[in-house]
Amino acid sequence: MTEPCRAESLPAAHKAFLDRISAFIPAERIFLGPFRNLALGDDASFYRLIPKIVIKAVTEAEVARILRTAAAEHVAVTFRTAGTSLSGQALTDSVLVYLAGAWRGLRIHPGAGHISLEPGVIGAEANVRLAPYGRKIGPDPASISACMIGGIAANNSSGMCCGTAENSYKTVESMRLVFADGTALDTADPASRAAFAVARPELLAELAAMRAEILADAELAERIRRKFKIKNTTGYGLNAFIDFEDPFDILLHLIIGSEGTLAFISEVTYRTVVEHPHKASSLMIYPTIDAACRATIALKAGPVSAVELMDRASLRSVEDKPGMPAYLKELSEDAAAILVEVRAADKPGLLAAIDGALSRVAGIEPVFPLIFMDGKDDYEKLWNIRRGLFTSVGGARKPGTAVIIEDVVFPIERLAEGTVELQRLMRDHGFAEGIIFGHALEGNLHFVFCPDFGDPDATAHYRALLDEVAAMVVGRYDGSLKGEHGTGRNMAPFVEMEWGRTAYAYMQRLKAAFDPEGILNPGVILNDDKEVHLKDLKPMPPVDPIIDRCIECGYCESVCPSRNVTTTPRQRIALQRHMALAKQTGDLGEFNDFHDAYAYYGAATCAADGLCATVCPVAVDTGSFTKTYRGREAGDRARKIGRFVADHYGLVTTLASGGLHLSHGVHKLLGTKAMTAMTHGLRKLSRGLVPYWTPTAPKGAPRLELRNTRQGKGRQVVYFPSCTTRAMGPSALDPDQRGLFAAVMSVLAKAGYDVIFPEGLKELCCGLTLESKGLHEDAGRKSAELETVLRKVSNNGAIPILCDASPCLYTMRCKMEPGLKLHEPVEFIHDFCLPHLDLTPVDAAVALHVSCSSVKMGLSAKFAALAKLCAKQVVIPRNIHCCGFAGDRGFFYPELNAAALADLPGQLPATVTAGYSNSRTCEIGLSFHGGIPYQSMAYLVDQAARPK
Numbered sequence: 036m037t038e039p040c041r042a043e044s045l046p047a048a049h050k051a052f053l054d055r056i057s058a059f060i061p062a063e064r065i066f067l068g069p070f071r072n073l074a075l076g077d078d079a080s081f082y083r084l085i086p087k088i089v090i091k092a093v094t095e096a097e098v099a100r101i102l103r104t105a106a107a108e109h110v111a112v113t114f115r116t117a118g119t120s121l122s123g124q125a126l127t128d129s130v131l132v133y134l135a136g137a138w139r140g141l142r143i144h145p146g147a148g149h150i151s152l153e154p155g156v157i158g159a160e161a162n163v164r165l166a167p168y169g170r171k172i173g174p175d176p177a178s179i180s181a182c183m184i185g186g187i188a189a190n191n192s193s194g195m196c197c198g199t200a201e202n203s204y205k206t207v208e209s210m211r212l213v214f215a216d217g218t219a220l221d222t223a224d225p226a227s228r229a230a231f232a233v234a235r236p237e238l239l240a241e242l243a244a245m246r247a248e249i250l251a252d253a254e255l256a257e258r259i260r261r262k263f264k265i266k267n268t269t270g271y272g273l274n275a276f277i278d279f280e281d282p283f284d285i286l287l288h289l290i291i292g293s294e295g296t297l298a299f300i301s302e303v304t305y306r307t308v309v310e311h312p313h314k315a316s317s318l319m320i321y322p323t324i325d326a327a328c329r330a331t332i333a334l335k336a337g338p339v340s341a342v343e344l345m346d347r348a349s350l351r352s353v354e355d356k357p358g359m360p361a362y363l364k365e366l367s368e369d370a371a372a373i374l375v376e377v378r379a380a381d382k383p384g385l386l387a388a389i390d391g392a393l394s395r396v397a398g399i400e401p402v403f404p405l406i407f408m409d410g411k412d413d414y415e416k417l418w419n420i421r422r423g424l425f426t427s428v429g430g431a432r433k434p435g436t437a438v439i440i441e442d443v444v445f446p447i448e449r450l451a452e453g454t455v456e457l458q459r460l461m462r463d464h465g466f467a468e469g470i471i472f473g474h475a476l477e478g479n480l481h482f483v484f485c486p487d488f489g490d491p492d493a494t495a496h497y498r499a500l501l502d503e504v505a506a507m508v509v510g511r512y513d514g515s516l517k518g519e520h521g522t523g524r525n526m527a528p529f530v531e532m533e534w535g536r537t538a539y540a541y542m543q544r545l546k547a548a549f550d551p552e553g554i555l556n557p558g559v560i561l562n563d564d565k566e567v568h569l570k571d572l573k574p575m576p577p578v579d580p581i582i583d584r585c586i587e588c589g590y591c592e593s594v595c596p597s598r599n600v601t602t603t604p605r606q607r608i609a610l611q612r613h614m615a616l617a618k619q620t621g622d623l624g625e626f627n628d629f630h631d632a633y634a635y636y637g638a639a640t641c642a643a644d645g646l647c648a649t650v651c652p653v654a655v656d657t658g659s660f661t662k663t664y665r666g667r668e669a670g671d672r673a674r675k676i677g678r679f680v681a682d683h684y685g686l687v688t689t690l691a692s693g694g695l696h697l698s699h700g701v702h703k704l705l706g707t708k709a710m711t712a713m714t715h716g717l718r719k720l721s722r723g724l725v726p727y728w729t730p731t732a733p734k735g736a737p738r739l740e741l742r743n744t745r746q747g748k749g750r751q752v753v754y755f756p757s758c759t760t761r762a763m764g765p766s767a768l769d770p771d772q773r774g775l776f777a778a779v780m781s782v783l784a785k786a787g788y789d790v791i792f793p794e795g796l797k798e799l800c801c802g803l804t805l806e807s808k809g810l811h812e813d814a815g816r817k818s819a820e821l822e823t824v825l826r827k828v829s830n831n832g833a834i835p836i837l838c839d840a841s842p843c844l845y846t847m848r849c850k851m852e853p854g855l856k857l858h859e860p861v862e863f864i865h866d867f868c869l870p871h872l873d874l875t876p877v878d879a880a881v882a883l884h885v886s887c888s889s890v891k892m893g894l895s896a897k898f899a900a901l902a903k904l905c906a907k908q909v910v911i912p913r914n915i916h917c918c919g920f921a922g923d924r925g926f927f928y929p930e931l932n933a934a935a936l937a938d939l940p941g942q943l944p945a946t947v948t949a950g951y952s953n954s955r956t957c958e959i960g961l962s963f964h965g966g967i968p969y970q971s972m973a974y975l976v977d978q979a980a981r982p983k
Contacts, residue, residue, distance in 0.1 A: 041067045049087050052108040052130065056090065059100055064091040069625075070632040073613055074606035075133055078118035078125045079588045081437040081488070082524060083573040086113075086131035093137040095213060095301045101132060102299070103217035106552050113556045114295045116154050116183035119589045120190060121440060122523025124294040124559045126571075132299075134185060135592070136599040140302070143168070149208055151304040154185025157593055160914070162310075170307040173201030176519070177422070180650065181590040188303045190521040191268050191292030195421075196341045196376070198477050199266055201308050204274075204291045211302040212290065214238075215550040222287050223304065239282040241548040245541060246276040246285060255537055262534075266444045266477045266518035268292050270530040270560060271542045289545065294521055295556040297549040311340075311378035313385040315407040316414035318360075319396065320372045326399055327371040328451035331475040333395045334375065335447060338388040343374040343421045344475035346454060352427040352470055353420055360420075362403065370402060371454075373475055374421050376414070377407070385409060424472050425483055429586040430653035432468075432485040434577035438586045439497075440483045443508045444515035447478040453512055457482055460507070464500040465493070479518040488572040498569055505529045524571075527562035576615045581660040582608050584653045591647035591657065596919035596935030601640040604647040604657035610637055638664055640931050642921035643807055644887040666809025677810035681817055684758070685797030691762040696735035698728070699767065726926035731962035733763040733955070737774040741792045744780075748787030750871075752863070753829045754779065755793055755821075757840035758800055759955040766959070769968045770949060778973040779839050779860060785982045786868035791834065793824045801838070803846040807922050818850040825855055832856055837863045839973065841953040842922070845888035859889065861953055861972050865897045869904075872980045880908035881975065882943055882950035882967065886957050887917040901972065902951065905979035912942035920960035936964035943967060951975045 042053055045067075057065065066072055066089040076086045092098050105112045113127035116134045138155030147168035152161055158179040162171045174187050175194035182192065188210075193202040209223035218234050221227040232239060250256055256277060263274040275288035290298055321327040324346060331342050347370050354363035377388035389407045396405070408414045429438040445453035454471055461469040461484055469484035486493040508514040509532060516526050516533050531539040539561075546553075546561055558567060577583050591604040602610070610633055617626040643658035669677075680687050702710045707730050714728035739756060760775045771778065783790055793799060799821050802814035829836055835856040838844040844859035851857070858866070885898045902909045919925065919935025943950075943965055950969035952958050961969040 041069065045087055048108045048110050049129070052104055052110045053088060055104045055108070056101060060090055060092070060097065064093075065089070066091075068632070070610065070629055070636065072131075074602050074610055074636070076115075076126060076131055077587060077606060077609040078115070078120060078123075079586070080121050080123040080126065080523065080525070081439055081573050082123040082126055082571045084126040084128040084571055086127050087129060089131045089133055091137065092132050092134070095211070095219065098132065098213050098299050098301065099217040099219060101130075102213060102215055102554070105130065105554050106215055106217075109552060109554070111554050111557050114154075114185065114189075114299055116185040117157070117178075117181055117589055117592065119178045119182040120186055120521055120523065121442075122517070122521045122525040124190070124521050124523035124556070125186070126524070127556070135183065138185070138301075144304075147307060149304055150307055151302055152184040153302050154183060154188075154300055156184045158182055158184060158187055163913070165307055166310065168307075169310055169312065171310040172305050173197050173206035173308045174203050177425075178588070178590065181588070181593050184303060185300055188291055188300055189294050191272070191519070193266065193474075193477075193519045195343060195474055198474070199263075203303075203305070204272060204288060206306045206308065207287065207291055208304040208306050210287055210290060210300055210304070213299040213301055215298070215552060215555050219301075222283055228283055238548050239286070241544075242276075242282040242285050242289075245544065246280070246282075249273070249276045249541065252537070258535075258538070262513075262515065265446060265515060266474075266479045267515040268519055269515055269517040269522055269526060269533050270539070271545055273538060273541060292521070294523065294559050296546060296560055297555065309380075311380055313379045313382055313409070314376060314414060315385055315389055315409035316374060316376045316417045317392075317405055317407040318372055318374050318417050318420065319405055320366065320370060320402040321399065322367065322402055323369050324371045324454050325451040327373050328454070328475070330396045330399045331373055331450065332447055333399065334392060335476055337395045338377055338391040339375055339476070340378045341374070341376040342475045344450070344454070344471075344473055344480070345372045345374070345421065345424065346458065346471040347371060348458075348468075349424050349470040349472045350420070352431070353423045356423060356427065358416055358419060366402065374417055421472070424470060425481070426586075426652035428468070428470055428483045428485065430584045432584075433487070434580075434583040435489060435575055436485040436487045437573065437575055438483065438485050440481050440520070441501075441504070442479070442481055442518050442520040443504065444518040445478040445480065445508070445512050446514065447476070449512050450475060450478050450480075453478075453508070453514070454480060456507055457504070460500060460503050464503075465496045466500065474518075477518065478514070489574065489576075494569060494572070501529075501568065505532060509533045522560045524559060524562065525568050527558070527560055528565045528568055530561065574612065574616050576612055576619060578608070578611045578615045579660055579663065581663060582611065582655055582657060585651075585655045585657075586653065588652060590650050590652060591655075593914075594646045594650055594916040596642045596644070596917040596921075597640050597931055598934075599937070600930050600934035601636045604651075604655070607633075607637045607641065607657055607661070608655075634668070637661075638668065640924075640928050642887075642917050642919055642924060642931060642935070644917040644921060645891060646887050646917050649891060662806055662809050662811070664809065665807075666811055669809055673808070674810065677805050677808065677813045681800075681805060681813040684800050684817070688758050688762045688797070692735035694735070695733055695763060698732060699734040702730075702767070723927060726923075727929040729959070729963040731766045731768060731959050731968070733766050733959060736760065736762050736764045737777070739774075739776050741796060743792060744784070744790045746784060746787045746789055748789075748871075750787055750867075751789045751791060751834045752783060752867075753791045753793065753825065753834050753836040754783070755799070755825065755836060755838045756796070757838055757843045757955075758804065759843075760839050761797070763955050765970065766962060766968065768962065769970055771970060771974045773974075775839055775955065775971050775973060778971065778977050779837075781977045782864060782868060782973055782980060783837075785977075785980050786864075786871040787982065788868070791828060793821075793828045795824065799824060801843045801846045802850065803843055804922065806846065815850070818846070821847070822851045822855070825851075829855060835863070835867065839971070840955060841886045841892075841894075842888040845892055848892070859892070859894070859953060861889065861898050861901055862892070862894055864973070864976055865901050868976075868980075869901075871983050872976075873983050874904045874976075874979045875981070876905055876907045877975070877978050878907055879948065880910060880944065880946040881906040882947050882965065882969075883909055883911045884915065884918065884950060884952040884957065884961055884969065885911075886952055886954040889953060890916075898953075898972070902975065905975045908946070910942070910944065910947050912939055915939055915942070918957045918960050920956045922956060925956065925960045932960040933964060936960060939965045949975075
């Protein structure tokens with residue numbers, strides 16, 4: 036399905052641009068409609084601009100042609116990767132080049148001293164790949180699990196540990212760049228540098244001239260040196276003119292932190308840094324901010340890798356969260372804390388670092404005795420306090436309000452004064468709920484507050500607060516208005532104020548030298564509009580309590596199976612908010628257009644797997660909202676069908692099994708080629724009502740022998756075969772042609788378990804099938820029926836219960852009251868059967884896919900451990916999260932399954948001939964797209980197991 040083309044409404048320049056790029060960019064990678072463009076243009080900032088054209092570019096050559104065309108037509112272009120930036124630097128109302136989903140090239144150099152990365156690589160992925168070498172990239176932003184290398188470099192992102200010593204500016208080795216005129220440069224390649232010197236001599240000459248002039252101005256040169264001794268991402272990195280002499284080195288370092296306004300980064304090579312294996316942390320609580328800051332100053336020259344400051348309001352915001360220390364509630368109103376981390380290559384080095392840190396703060400009296408914790412679980416609990424600060428405010432805010440996190444830097448010796456003054460300013464301007472925390476070793480503070488930009492008074496308060504903060508940080512402390520979040524639109528009006536007229540003029544000259552036509556991300560970093568930070572504020576109208584807490588940070592996008600085919604959780608929520616606003620303002624035409632498009636792009640192709648909640652800072656489960664939304668949208672016909680299914684579940688599963696038997700028979704008769712052509716033709720004629728068929732489709736389930744069994748070992752289990760087991764058998768291509776029921780029964784027999792079956796099994800269902808379609812009433816009824824039967828047969832929970840499908844088991848755990856011991860197969864085998872089995876690993880390489888429901892139940896480690904006991908080689912493909920089959924979605928929206936598993940085949944070595952999972956429908960899609968048969972883990976265990 037495609038959104039209607041709106042090319043006729045484009046301005047003349049954009050239409051001419053579109054006509055020209057359509058010659059080399061396929062139509063499916065060009066987006067024009069307001070629905071898709073609002074979704075793709077959304078980012079983590081509190082601004083909203085809707086691009087006129089969005090292009091998904093996938094090669095450097097395409098980018099070069101896009102830029103040449105844009106320059107010729109005088110059309111502005113902005114580049115976007117993950118969109119986790121907070122200051123409005125990745126937004127445009129012109130042309131957006133969207134990079135996420137592509138540009139994922141990664142190359143570790145010999146010895147792992149360097150790593151080359153394309154802009155679409157997630158920062159955490161780079162570190163995972165470097166981990167076996169004991170290395171990592173220097174920048175460590177808090178959003179590293181979601182943000183991408185292009186943004187990390189373009190914003191000079193830092194974080195809690197890297198400071199100014201290991202950020203992008205200090206660790207960049209080289210880049211591949213594309214400039215506004217389409218010229219390319221590889222700064223590591225002498226031939227490329229020579230060609231660039233011929234193509235762009237005026238740029239290199241201007242950089243050399245600017246360096247000479249800046250060095251000749253002793254006062255300015257000294258100011259630049261002084262300002263970059265602390266964190267500073269306000270404006271352009273003028274320190275490049277001080278630190279380097281070669282124009283190419285100057286150019287390379289100017290690109291860092293330039294926010295896409297000078298050139299496009301198609302690859303960056305970093306010098307990697309050591310990742311110390313031994314760590315310990317201490318939460319040091321002091322009676323006052325002043326004491327906490329004095330302790331920080333004492334630690335500055337010590338053996339510490341991070342010191343995070345948290346004011347009393349910060350600690351109060353998390354004190355009621357699970358896992359927080361009880362003593363947080365007992366602190367005085369003036370208390371503050373610093374979270375200190377030390378690292379070392381070995382245990383003796385770690386102990387020495389701990390002793391060194393404690394000795395440095397020995398003269399400053401804490402509220403509680405200081406203790407360092409070196410157990411991973413223990414220090415992670417401490418860091419969860421710090422990690423939860425931003426989200427605790429964002430998640431608790433009033434619906435309809437924005438969440439803003441500002442970012443300033445003070446000279447460390449004046450950190451206490453600056454913190455106290457920030458607290459006062461937030462109170463004075465009506466943001467008493469605000470909190471302050473930050474990277475204290477660098478004097479870098481974040482302050483978080485939640486204005487309602489629908490209220491003109493709140494906007495006025497925000498303006499006044501920012502004006503006073505700028506005057507205070509720059510005027511009284513000579514600090515930085517941005518330390519790591521980038522200038523963006525938000526701080527662009529204050530760049531000249533911070534730097535002064537002379538330095539600002541050099542920045543304007545710099546921009547003109549790189550981008551004479553002004554087409555690269557205009558309005559960002561430099562902006563003549565002194566009120567740009569108050570314009571285009573993002574509306575956040577309430578929609579539904581399930582999603583109102585969303586702060587649109589984008590952390591969810593990396594695990595979403597539909598991210599590269601339709602929309603992501605963040606985008607769905609942004610679209611829902613836009614529809615709510617259109618409805619409020621009476622723009623029913625806009626509402627109806629968006630509502631119609633959302634049916635496919637938002638509702639139908641959401642896997643509703645809930646993985647988004649596992650990475651969301653405020654635990655928003657967009658999948659849960661999707662189910663609710665489907666229920667609201669369901670018509671009477673859908674409700675009647677749902678009720679019939681609920682009332683006649685045995686008949687429905689019997690018919691489904693019969694249909695699969697028939698399908699298998701027709702396949703045997705016609706062959707794969709003819710069967711594929713016939714079913715795909717019927718699917719097209721029926722407009723998607725006929726399910727999508729593949730050769731990995733299952734046969735009907737074999738008949739289940741539901742007789743209670745006795746092994747005489749005194750071990751009992753209630754076995755509830757899922758409806759997929761009762762309806763679906765193996766595929767014709769599966770190596771083990773038994774039904775899953777037979778494989779599970781075989782494992783249970785080998786482990787010596789008596790098996791008890793629930794009464795009336797044919798009619799029983801956990802309700803997941805109905806719940807996924809939003810039919811909550813009937814789903815709840817089926818769940819309650821099942822619970823009643825299970826309580827009776829398990830002696831009210833005395834006997835453990837096994838369900839052979841992970842998604843069903845997860846649903847049962849969520850819906851049923853406590854008391855029942857509910858287990859999915861991998862968990863039950865690992866925890867209960869292993870002591871009674873002898874395992875001989877099969878001599879094979881196998882692939883593993885942990886279903887999203889198992890991930891949410893925390894079973895990934897047990898899944899891997901069990902597989903490694905049963906096979907000599909286990910391959911777990913990376914970044915394959917939800918498979919996208921999503922119950923029956925894969926039968927009707929196969930593009931979702933295909934997009935989710937696009938990276939699977941390339942990660943399966945030729946030696947891998949079989950795969951294992953724990954959800955029958957997931958296994959259908961995994962088999963088709965992986966090119967190897969996937970079956971339940973019960974089959975693998977049964978191959979390897981013998982009774983003890």
